[in-house]
Amino acid sequence: MHLHRDYFGRLAAMVKNIQRLLDAARRTEIEVIYIAINAHTSDARDCSQITRGLKIRLPKDSPGNQILAEIAPRPDEIVLHKITSSAFNSTPLHLILQNMGRKTLILTGIITNGCVESTARDARDLGYRVIIAGDACATYSDETHQRTVEWLGRTIGNACTTDEIIARMGVASSASAAP
Numbered sequence: 001m002h003l004h005r006d007y008f009g010r011l012a013a014m015v016k017n018i019q020r021l022l023d024a025a026r027r028t029e030i031e032v033i034y035i036a037i038n039a040h041t042s043d044a045r046d047c048s049q050i051t052r053g054l055k056i057r058l059p060k061d062s063p064g065n066q067i068l069a070e071i072a073p074r075p076d077e078i079v080l081h082k083i084t085s086s087a088f089n090s091t092p093l094h095l096i097l098q099n100m101g102r103k104t105l106i107l108t109g110i111i112t113n114g115c116v117e118s119t120a121r122d123a124r125d126l127g128y129r130v131i132i133a134g135d136a137c138a139t140y141s142d143e144t145h146q147r148t149v150e151w152l153g154r155t156i157g158n159a160c161t162t163d164e165i166i167a168r169m170g171v172a173s174s175a176s177a178a179p
Contacts, residue, residue: 011110017136017162018071018108024166026074031100034073035091037115038065038081047083085111086118094126104129106165108136113148120156130157133165 025032040046073079080091087093097105105128109116116137123130134149153159160168 011138014108014110014136014138015068015070017133020162021106021108021133021136021165022071024169024171025106027171028169030106030169031102032073032077033093033096034067034077034079035087035093035109035119036065036067036079036081037083038062039083040081084118085115086122087115088119088122088126097128103127104131106131106133108133110138112137112139112145114139117148117152117156120152124156131165132157132159133162134159135161 022032024030037047067073067079078096080087080093080096082090084090105123107116107120107123107130116132120130120132130152132149132152134145134153137145137149139145139148149159
């Protein structure tokens with residue numbers, strides 16, 4: 001999951017939906033893996049050209065790199081640190097998923113038309129079934145977000161709401177839908 005403090009100020013609905021998905025996944029023993037963009041150097045010189053070109057600076061140990069407390073990983077959950085848009089290019093995510101026998105991914109996070117889309121494309125190319133939790137993702141504009149979710153749903157995988165995903169998991173959500 002891509003979610004850092006520095007990117008957005010108003011993400012309450014998205015965070016609420018991620019909380020609901022985390023709760024449902026944990027109750028049904030679905031593996032939760034976090035992906036954080038985080039440079040290995042203090043000046044982020046090791047990050048990809050696109051990240052540097054967008055002036056996204058997430059230097060090593062920056063407070064802005066911290067995963068929000070509201071959706072923080074539990075002690076035994078995996079947190080991978082990437083330096084590229086896609087979660088697959090600069091992490092061992094594919095190997096970990098293969099080792100765990102996972103074939104379906106539910107994607108949430110920020111920069112729908114960037115990191116989420118790049119990860120979705122790579123996942124599909126690697127043979128994973130991709131589910132985009134559209135209301136648990138966000139980007140800089142609502143219009144871009146909606147177009148990206150619709151496009152990903154038509155071409156890469158399934159675009160679903162948090163309610164739809166939780167219903168497919170076969171659990172009742174412990175929280176009401178986010179506004």
